[in-house]
Amino acid sequence: MEKVIVAFAGPQNGKRIREILERSGTATCLLCTSADQVRRTVHEQQVPAVVCGYKFADGPAELLYEDLPSYCHMLIVASQSLLDLVQNPEILRLSAPASRSELLSAVEDLLAQVQAQPLRRSQTERDLIARAKAKLMTEGLTEEEAHRALQKKSMAAGVKLAQAARMVLAYR
Numbered sequence: 001m002e003k004v005i006v007a008f009a010g011p012q013n014g015k016r017i018r019e020i021l022e023r024s025g026t027a028t029c030l031l032c033t034s035a036d037q038v039r040r041t042v043h044e045q046q047v048p049a050v051v052c053g054y055k056f057a058d059g060p061a062e063l064l065y066e067d068l069p070s071y072c073h074m075l076i077v078a079s080q081s082l083l084d085l086v087q088n089p090e091i092l093r094l095s096a097p098a099s100r101s102e103l104l105s106a107v108e109d110l111l112a113q114v115q116a117q118p119l120r121r122s123q124t125e126r127d128l129i130a131r132a133k134a135k136l137m138t139e140g141l142t143e144e145e146a147h148r149a150l151q152k153k154s155m156a157a158g159v160k161l162a163q164a165a166r167m168v169l170a171y172r
Contacts, residue, residue, distance in 0.1 A: 002049065003027065003047050004050070004110075005052075006021070006031055007032040009034075010053075011031070011033055014031045014032075015031070017029075021103075026104055026108065035056045035058045038064055038068075042072050044155070047072065048114040049113075050072060050073070051077065051110065052076060065091055069160055073090075074091045075092040077096050128162050128165045128169070132168040132169050
């Protein structure tokens with residue numbers, strides 16, 4: 001079963017959607033209530049799919065999507081008037097209120113996108129990360145410690161791992 005982040009500013013919506021997805025056997029869900037929580041969870045656990053509302057206290061879902069790794073896909077569940085404001089064609093949309101079957105169908109479409117594009121970084125990103133880890137290892141860290149240091153930098157700065165690697169190479 002695929003892991004999915006369910007993220008809504010109001011916890012009740014998230015709990016209801018999590019219950020539907022888990023009881024149907026569609027996905028295992030992690031609940032988040034802010035865009036920052038989603039960013040951290042995606043980076044820490046490499047979760048490939050996010051089902052969320054239009055906006056969080058710390059920003060709109062569309063801006064959050066731009067900060068997520070390329071392997072992560074998004075489904076926004078909101079009123080049609082808010083969905084009409086979403087400009088990114090890569091983001092899936094479900095108009096609320098939606099039936100249980102409409103929600104399950106939309107999440108299945110989201111998971112189909114995930115499976116069509118497996119978790120992979122580009123060769124350039126892999127090389128960049130390897131060079132940053134090598135640089136950290138010259139400072140006495142093991143490879144695992146260097147990777148974790150990059151992950152922590154990525155989460156703290158709210159950027160992708162490759163961008164954190166660029167920062168390490170530029171400033172050390």
